[in-house]
Amino acid sequence: MRTIAIALTLFLIPAAGSAVEQSSAGATSKLDALLAAKDEHGKPIITPEERAYFDGLNDNLKELLNQAVQKEWITRPEHLSVLLSLGLRPQKMELLLQNNCVLCHSDSGNQSADTLFTVASATTTSVSHMNLKEVVEDIHFRRGVSCAGCHGGDPTADLGHDFVKEWPEQHRQKNRAWVVQFCTRCHSDPAIMHQFNPALPTDQLAKFKDSPHGQTLLVKHDDRAPSCVSCHGVHGIRPAKDPQSKVYAQRVPETCGACHADPKIMSGFTRADGSPLPTNQLAEYRTSVHGRALLERGDLGAPACNTCHGNHAASPPGLAQVSQSCNLCHSANASLFDGSKHKHAFEQHKWPECGQCHGNHNIAKTHDSMLATGQGQLCGDCHRQYAKGNPECIPTANYFHETIDQMDQARTRFISVSEKLAAKGLDVDPINNELTELGDTLKKSRTYVHSFSRNTFQQVTAPGEKAVQRTDALVTKAREEYKYRQIGLAVSISLIGLLMLALYLKLRQLEK
Amino acid sequence: MGWYYFGGITMFFFIVQVVTGVLLLMYYQPGEATAYESIRFLTTKVPFGWLIRSIHSWSAHLMIISLTLHMFSTMMLKAYRPPREVTWVSGYLLFLLTLGFGFSGYLLPWNKLAYFATTVGTNIVKSVPLLGSWLLEVLRGGQDVTINTLYRFFAAHVVILPLAFVGLIGLHLLLIQRQGMAPPIGEKVAPRGMKFFPSFALRDLLLWLACLMLLLTLTVFLPYGPGIPGMDWELGEKANPMAPAYPGIKPEWYFLWEYQLLKEFPPHLFGLEGPQVCLLLIAVLFGIWAIIPWLDRRAYHHKPSPAFSDLGWAAILFLTYLTLAGWDIGGGGAGSEAASIRNVARICAWWTLAAGTVVIVVRYWLYEDRWFILTGAVLLHVALHGLVGLPYVLAGLISLVVAAIAIAISSMRRSPADSRNTM
Numbered sequence: 001m002r003t004i005a006i007a008l009t010l011f012l013i014p015a016a017g018s019a020v021e022q023s024s025a026g027a028t029s030k031l032d033a034l035l036a037a038k039d040e041h042g043k044p045i046i047t048p049e050e051r052a053y054f055d056g057l058n059d060n061l062k063e064l065l066n067q068a069v070q071k072e073w074i075t076r077p078e079h080l081s082v083l084l085s086l087g088l089r090p091q092k093m094e095l096l097l098q099n100n101c102v103l104c105h106s107d108s109g110n111q112s113a114d115t116l117f118t119v120a121s122a123t124t125t126s127v128s129h130m131n132l133k134e135v136v137e138d139i140h141f142r143r144g145v146s147c148a149g150c151h152g153g154d155p156t157a158d159l160g161h162d163f164v165k166e167w168p169e170q171h172r173q174k175n176r177a178w179v180v181q182f183c184t185r186c187h188s189d190p191a192i193m194h195q196f197n198p199a200l201p202t203d204q205l206a207k208f209k210d211s212p213h214g215q216t217l218l219v220k221h222d223d224r225a226p227s228c229v230s231c232h233g234v235h236g237i238r239p240a241k242d243p244q245s246k247v248y249a250q251r252v253p254e255t256c257g258a259c260h261a262d263p264k265i266m267s268g269f270t271r272a273d274g275s276p277l278p279t280n281q282l283a284e285y286r287t288s289v290h291g292r293a294l295l296e297r298g299d300l301g302a303p304a305c306n307t308c309h310g311n312h313a314a315s316p317p318g319l320a321q322v323s324q325s326c327n328l329c330h331s332a333n334a335s336l337f338d339g340s341k342h343k344h345a346f347e348q349h350k351w352p353e354c355g356q357c358h359g360n361h362n363i364a365k366t367h368d369s370m371l372a373t374g375q376g377q378l379c380g381d382c383h384r385q386y387a388k389g390n391p392e393c394i395p396t397a398n399y400f401h402e403t404i405d406q407m408d409q410a411r412t413r414f415i416s417v418s419e420k421l422a423a424k425g426l427d428v429d430p431i432n433n434e435l436t437e438l439g440d441t442l443k444k445s446r447t448y449v450h451s452f453s454r455n456t457f458q459q460v461t462a463p464g465e466k467a468v469q470r471t472d473a474l475v476t477k478a479r480e481e482y483k484y485r486q487i488g489l490a491v492s493i494s495l496i497g498l499l500m501l502a503l504y505l506k507l508r509q510l511e512k
Numbered sequence: 513m514g515w516y517y518f519g520g521i522t523m524f525f526f527i528v529q530v531v532t533g534v535l536l537l538m539y540y541q542p543g544e545a546t547a548y549e550s551i552r553f554l555t556t557k558v559p560f561g562w563l564i565r566s567i568h569s570w571s572a573h574l575m576i577i578s579l580t581l582h583m584f585s586t587m588m589l590k591a592y593r594p595p596r597e598v599t600w601v602s603g604y605l606l607f608l609l610t611l612g613f614g615f616s617g618y619l620l621p622w623n624k625l626a627y628f629a630t631t632v633g634t635n636i637v638k639s640v641p642l643l644g645s646w647l648l649e650v651l652r653g654g655q656d657v658t659i660n661t662l663y664r665f666f667a668a669h670v671v672i673l674p675l676a677f678v679g680l681i682g683l684h685l686l687l688i689q690r691q692g693m694a695p696p697i698g699e700k701v702a703p704r705g706m707k708f709f710p711s712f713a714l715r716d717l718l719l720w721l722a723c724l725m726l727l728l729t730l731t732v733f734l735p736y737g738p739g740i741p742g743m744d745w746e747l748g749e750k751a752n753p754m755a756p757a758y759p760g761i762k763p764e765w766y767f768l769w770e771y772q773l774l775k776e777f778p779p780h781l782f783g784l785e786g787p788q789v790c791l792l793l794i795a796v797l798f799g800i801w802a803i804i805p806w807l808d809r810r811a812y813h814h815k816p817s818p819a820f821s822d823l824g825w826a827a828i829l830f831l832t833y834l835t836l837a838g839w840d841i842g843g844g845g846a847g848s849e850a851a852s853i854r855n856v857a858r859i860c861a862w863w864t865l866a867a868g869t870v871v872i873v874v875r876y877w878l879y880e881d882r883w884f885i886l887t888g889a890v891l892l893h894v895a896l897h898g899l900v901g902l903p904y905v906l907a908g909l910i911s912l913v914v915a916a917i918a919i920a921i922s923s924m925r926r927s928p929a930d931s932r933n934t935m
Contacts, residue, residue, distance in 0.1 A: 425736060427555070427556035427557070486732060489732045493725050497725070500721045500722065510714070
């Protein structure tokens, strides 16, 4: 009996194994058939690149694809081609293959054009929410929120569009205010947000409500005002630190400019004084010292729009806030200005402090000539008009300008002299040390102009003026040293020459 | 016969090296925190410190130039023939020691330029078959160029090499004193039958004074060298082993030909690594050079040996092309790196061909030489590589085969005549 049981087991095991193999082979052959399918011209539908991508997939992903084919989520080779053409990394491919919403909405065989994901080249600038390449990059998708997180339903169910009740499907194009409420269901809830990242703020809605954007959208119900998706995108939302994010520092100007540089969108919007809102900010910013630093040099420390205007609470800085915005980086200049005579005068005239001389969006690189007092020059023009009775103004500005100009010219001249002396083999370390001090003083002097006080300015420039004198003395000394070397050489050569002559004469005498 | 004076001139520069070297030693402190600083202090604060360092550097380069001229003139005049074979070998070893002086002294200021050039230079020994890694570690005192490398280079530069050099130079001078100057082939005595003292010694002294004048003038007007890559000793920044190597690091000019030859070899050749084959070739070339007195059978029997004169000129042209290419002559302004390499090969080939033509014409008309096979082979090599665009090694092999056939034909034609002469 025992022998029969063993024999039966031995007989059945290979049979069971064979059944599993047959079933698996069936599924694989289905997938293989899709992979090998050809179009009416006999050309393979799966391209060699897609095939190579498939061959490189790990066993788990191949099995997931198998299952999708077996369950008939993927029935057409064209559909398989779309998925393989994405060339996703394994983790993203796994997320995608477990999401029936994506599988169904990426099949052009059973979806109309307006509910179908496209796989056109990644359109990072467009607000298109149907690009599959963008969808798989979405932070929500990657953190597991997926389609159902917003749209409801069950992404693992076979079929279903069980949308959440709050989803205003019928009126969503008419009133965009719902978007803000919709996103902040999670983003204003610390309990939810802390599950993902405890450092994420949850006060965006509170800030937005008070901002001009929020007032326009939520109170005036003007759909031209931005909602969350206007800046962050819809599907394909990336973290702000991702260089491809629409709110990454270097892309912020372009994102804000999408509306603020468009006269059509901005028409009818006015400033507090009733004047129309300009649309040249982006163009001006691009040419400014800040714009060049951020956009051309890639200096992420340089300010973008949101650095001065804020993010969710974005608003134009009022008179008092301009200096506070600048103060964030230019603190030394700002504190000197606060203690200067100009502070009071500017307040009386209701001038924006820094912006009055430096401009706002078009801030150019400062130049020493700004201190000049001639016609058409900043200090001179302003003082002739507004401080006629003050005899101190023009001479003080002239003093600032001349002092800085002299130090700058001296420094440029000494750098060139130092290089020449170094090439002659002279010790230029002491000269270079003085030049470093002169450079530091120059920087400091340009800052201390903002004290608008001759005494304060003089205290800072005094070491620089002394450095110029010391450098001058060192250069003279180095030149004398070189002259000494040349004279020494001439004397040595003369002596050696005399010795050679004597030797030559002796040689002639000996050989005679 | 001015060629006879280059030995004396080399001797003068060596004496200058010893004197200035001892003076430098009074201030130089080898060490991570002191090597660079002490040289900086010496050149900026110590009275005439700049002069001593600059003379030492200029004299080092001039010594190598005069030594090379001395070696080639000895070779061309066949002064190595019996009984002066040992003089040749001792001189050859002195030449190698001088290169060792240059290589070890270069690192001592511990500046950025020297550090990376030494890293690149020492890295070459890694390709020596079997012993490479061990040799590299012995040379560097570890896996990398560190302060331990500086210590052993310092020891070599001021103790080991000078001891060996003094011993060899003693032998070299003793042999010259015993055997006298070598007369040219076919003459019985040295030129004009000059006595060593006072005639030759006083002339030498006159030349030494002229060299001193030249040295001082160069030192005052070009204290950091002529500004040619590989001949520049401005101190610059301190070495920083953690900093990344910067592009365009090149060795001193007298090692440039080896550096360029290594670059010309492909990564793999004949089942070996390219650099290994290249090092073997360099070893063979150096080996041939050392035993020339025994190879040159005609000179051995005091007969004219035009083939070996031609070998000397071929060696000069071979080194000329590689050194010019190592300097990237004609490399500026070309778009891509590949275009730049092709351009350098082309321009350097033209210069070498021009120099080769001048050499052949002068030898033909002035010295009535008629044997140009090896010079021709080098020029063919350069033309095939630089102008036709063949790889350097392939062009070299073709030229070698052509030269071998030409030599075989030439020797077959001469053999009957030779046999008649000997009879």
